Structures are given as C-alpha cells and as structure tokens.
Amino acid sequence: MKKKLPDLYVNKIEKKIVNNDTVFYSALEYKTKERNDYIDISETNTKDVKEKIDEMFSSPNYVYKMSTIITLKDKSIIHKDIIGMMNNKLITIDEESIDINDIRDIRF
Secondary structure, three states: OOOOOOOOOOOOOOOOOOHHHHHHHHHHHOOOOOOOOOOOOOOOOOOOHHHHHHHHHHOOOOOOOEEEEEEEOOOOEEEEEEEEEEOOEEEEOOOOEEEHHHEEEEEO
C-alpha cells in the first residue's frame, strides 16, 4: 500500500537575486521636497483659531483625520493628526487631547 513518491528536482541557484532591490530603490531617484516647518508666529492671523478648526472639520478633505501643524501659546510647534473635537478639546489619533485655549495657531 505504501507507494514511494517520486523525488523532486530542485535546481540550485548560484547567482545573487536582486529583483526587489531595483523596484524598491527606484524611489530614491525621485526625492521629495522637505517640508518647511518654520512658522512665523508674529504674523497676524485673520481668522480665529476656533474658526480655523470649524473650517477644517467642514472641509471636503476631512474624512477621518487631518494632519495639522499646531503652534501652542508657549511657542512650541507640534505635528498631530486630528480626528475630532469634544468639550473644547481637540482629540488626536494618539488618544491625546489638546485644549483649544492653549492653541495660538493651527494649519492644515
């Protein structure tokens, strides 16, 4: 009843295979521009922070989250993905909350 299965022929590969390297490293040819993170804090804002946040949530680009650059009142700049607002606080994707009263400027 026990039949011996035929042996399989396996060809030995003696060369180095680099198929994925040419595809993966082709992105290095097209370097992207670096983002300019410098924000002039002294410039006058024509809109209130609350108006900018309302505009952000009502924009057609906002589906689930919005990448923002937030300047706080202590002049620190943070990059966060905002997913919602509740009780006068912005909620980030990292489950952090940022008080709107602490925000000096927001850009998206």
